[in-house]
Structure formats: structure tokens, C-alpha cells
Amino acid sequence: MRWYVARRLLWAVVATFVILSITWALLYVTEQQALTSIQFQAAVSGGDAEAARAAYEQQRGLDRPLWRQYADYMTNMATFNWGYSTSRGQPVTAAIADALPYTMMYSVPWTILTVAFGLSIGLYSATHQYSRFDYAATFLAFFGYAIPNFWFGIVLLVLFGVHLDLVPIVFDPDAPVFSLANARQLVLPVFVLTTGSIASLTRYTRAEALEYVEATFTKTAKAKGVSERRILLLHVLRPAAVPLSTILVADLLGLFIASSYLVEVVFGIPGLGQLSFKAIQNQDTPLVLATTLVGVFIAVVGNLLQDIAYTVLDPRIDYGDR
Amino acid sequence: MSQHQRGATETQQELSLLSVRDLTVEFETDRGPLRAVDGVDFDVERGETVCLVGESGSGKTVTAETITKLIRMPPGRIVRGVAELDGRDLLSLSERDLRAIRGDRIAHVFQDPQHALNHCYTVGWQIREAIQVHEDVSDAAARERALTLLNQVGIPDATTRYDDYPHEFSGGMKQRIVVAMALAATPDLLIADEPTTALDVTIQAQLLDLLESIQTEYDMAILLITHDLGVVAELADRVVVLYAGKVMERGSVYEVFDTPAHPYTQVLFDCLPGRGRPLRSIGGTLPDLHDPPPGCRFASRCEYARKECHTGDQPPLYDVADAQTASCVYYGPGGDPDALRNGQSEGDPDG
């Protein structure tokens, strides 16, 4: 198993390397295009195209040999020397470090709530299949699933923020992390995000748990005289945890990569999503690149965690090293 | 020990170990309630083997799994009936009391050894669980017992294999482990539902031998559900033939094999297969259990069916011989059982 995890880790490193190399290639092509247009403009305005090219190349370090450019780029990436954000007037890494806590403020409660509610509602539904609770949970789950987060967020903000005046409309980034004011302004974004994810986790948990509630080994356990609660926790939830853990990681990735944009833009939270959004608007290339790479790294690490979770949780996986 | 027990039972006026009466179970389906088991009666005495025989859909598994309420309820529902263990009705017990019976006095072995063990735990863990659910013993003591059981059911290298996961065992070995688990609390009754069907023939024979040997060793009754008449011939003391949720015939294995009384049983035994061969398929299909037709359940497929077979209820179980009964009008008042016997001998070249 150690060998398996090592191989997976190695694969994650290789994947990161490949992704970085492709990004570099893309950047290089972009620079070449920019170069062509500079030469063109210089020629049109009667200047010296060759001099303009040399000046630009020198400024951008494009006059170095190709392999040097590549090596320098990779070294910079590895040492977190990710460039300077022109739109924010600070290093890219500093901008990310500033934004990250705001993203954490809603994603940590989101994770806890999703796991707690998604698992328990799903399990209860599975063991009380076709009961009134199950029908209600199914209905709510489809509701939560179908409703677009972004639209739901605006509706809630208008209702509770504008009409009822229960929550602030403008997010205050200076509110202390553990304060009532902060909790109040985070309630809606967390709520909007959790409805969707609890709904989906509930459905998955119900389906997975149902498979094991009806499994022969559950019947074996019951026939042994094991109590309902113990069966639920040890014989149903434990095997279901294998697929569920991967679904949860996938959900979390989805949160970082897609949902964070919408929610942070709608609620004005200055987290990673908004940072990336504004960087695109301002055509701040180093910042766009950095925020995208953060997403990619999270995906790579998430995948790694998924695989490791599988091997730890399911003894049937063959690690190939026994 | 067994002498002593037999003496004790006699003083209890021959109280059966298990006594099932009028057991009726329905399942809620999209098409309305389905009556899977309809008024089933039978007994299991201490130390004997009773075989429940029937095609799939005859209600034998539901019967067996209702005794300790293993069926899922809902959709299942016990309409009426009792299942008495030593005179105490299990079906009216609280879940808590029933839990104390499950695994402790009545153990189960299911058909599908591939999925009967939880793939997330080692086999040792699962046997230990079976022991510790009923007895407050230390992990070390439970492990000792589990190892003894594993040895007893013929798992080689039990000590090293104790910490292996189910997927590391073959189907036959898994079923042996399931049997070991069932023996954990030395039950009085082992309910084995087609325990060998999923295994290949040589393994089947070994497992049947194992069941036989542990039965003598533990002086344990076995309720064996099977559609394999070879298995019946080998293990059974008495036979209960089910068809479409009703008992068609009951009797000792000798009587039922030598002189099958009920037309359905006769068809089953018409061409007695060897061990490992399934029941001969007979023409027609089972009646619709959502809305069974009146009269005898077997009427649509019975070559002897008369007018009265299509009206009223299922005929009662009439006495045929000493300890043999059959639910067929030919054994009732005014019936002529010889008509059935003759019918059977017609197809016999030596008859």
C-alpha cells in the first residue's frame, strides 16, 4: 500500500509538471503573438520593427534561449515566485493569500454542514425507504438540486437583505472572523451552497446506503443478532463511505472551481473566486494564471486524496505490491 | 447430553423446537399485496433436519426468513400466524428480545456466499462480532473461539487467515466461514437457505458433509431450504413441499421419496435427479400470487384436476400415511388416492 500511495504521489507530481509545461507553452505562444503585433504596429507607425521587437524581447526576457526561459519559469513556479499582479499592485501570491481566508470562511462550514446533513438524511431515507420522511427528503433534494445557486442567491439576498433587512447586503471584509456580524453575512452564501450539495449528497448517500441496506451481508449481520444502529454504522455506512468519500471530494472541487465564482460575485465576498473573476476582467495575466493554477492544483490534490481514500477504505483494492 | 435432552423434551410433552402455524406473509408491490406465504404449518424437532422444498417463488425463503423476522418490513408484512421456539412465539417478540434469539438460538446461512460477508472487515472480525454480540467476552477469548470454529469448519491455516478479508477466500471457503459464524453461539436451530446452490458440485458435497458433521457434533436442528432433491435425500429427516406459498405435502423423507402422495410432488420426483441437478421443470407457470385463483394452487398444472379443484379453498392436508399428509382432494372424503398412484405407475416400464 505504501508503494501504491507513493506511485499515486509521483503521478500527481508528473501531472502538475505536465500542466505547468502546457501553461508555459500557451504563454509562450501568447507572447509570440503579442510580439508580432508589436512589430506590426511599429512598422505601421513608421518605426523600426526590429528595434521594437528587441526592446520587447529584452523587457520580457524573451531573448534568452528557449530552454532557459522554460527552466526559469518552472523554477519561479516551484518557488512561489508567481509574478506581479498589475491590477492589484501586489505580488500574485500575496493576493491569493489575502483572498484565501474569505473562501475558507464559507467553505469550511459548507463542508461540515454538507457531510453532517447529507449523510444523516441520506442514511435515514435509505433505512426508512418510502416513508413520509423519505418522500419529503426526496422532494427537497430535487428542489435543492434543480435550483440554480446563482439565482437562488440573488433571490435570498433581495428577500432577506433588501426587504427584511436581516442580513447585510454589502459584504464587510473587515468583520472579525468569529463574530456575529461575520456569521450574519455568511449565512446566506453558506445556505445557498449547502442546499445544492446536501441535496446531491443525500441522493448519493441514499442510493449507496440502500445498496448495502439490502445487501446479503447486512442480512447476515442482522441474523447474527447485531443491533440496528451497529448495522447502520458498521455494516452500511462503512462500505458506503468508499464511494461517498470520492463524491464528496468531487463536490469540494466543484465548489472551488465553479460555485465559488458565482457565490463570491453575487455576495461580494473577496475570496479566490472573485479574485479570479476580477483578474479576468482586468486582463491581469499573471493573476489569471495563478488563480487558475490554484484550481488545477486543488483538482490534482483532490484526485490524489480520492485515490488514497479508496485504498484506505476498501480492502478489496489491489495495490499491486503484495 | 443428547440423551438427557431427549428426556427433558419428553417431560415437556414433546414440545417441538420450532413450530410454525398458519404463517401468512404479504409483500406490498406496485400491483398491490402479494401473498408470498399463505397459511404454512410445519414443525422442526430437536436435532432433526427438515427440508423445505419448492421451486423459486414457492415462498420457501420468505418462510425461513420470517421466522426471525429477517424480511424487510415494509414492504413485507406478517398477516397472521406464529413461529414458536420452545413454545414462545417469536413473531410477537420485541425487536430487542428477538435480537437475543437471532444468532444465539437460531442461526442463518444464506445462499450467496460471495456477498454474505462484509467486504470491509476481516473474517476474524466478523466471527468475533457474532460471538461478542451475545456474550461479553474479551477480544482475545473471542479470537480463540473464532479460531476453533474456523478449524472446525475446515479452514486451513486458520491462525494466519484470521486477519484476511473475505475477497481473499474462494466461494466454498466463504460459505465455510459463514457456517463458522453461524455456529458462534452454538444455536439450537440452523436455517440454511440453499447453502450450496452457488457452489460447484464437488464443493457442494464437501459443504453438505460439513453440515452433517456439525449437526451431530452440536446436536443442532437444521431447517434446510433447497430445490435440490439430491440434497434432500442425503440430509433430510422430514420434507415439507411448498408450492405457490402453500404446503402441498409433508412427510418423512422415506415416505415422500418412496410414495410421493401429492400430484405436484409426484411430478417433482417423476424423474428423480441426481445431486446437483435442479428440479425438473414442469409445464405451465405459478399462479399469480397477487390474486390467486380459487381452489387448489396447483390446479392449472395438475393433470388430475377435477371440477372441485377449481373452487373453494386449498384442500386441507389430509392424512396419507402414518406421518404423511397431502393437500389434495384425492385424499379427502370420497377421493380415490389410487387414481393418482396408477397415474404415476403408468409411466414406469417396470410397473
Ligand code: SF4
Ligand atoms: S387438489 Fe386437484 S388440482 Fe390440486 S393436486 Fe389434487 S387433484 Fe391436482
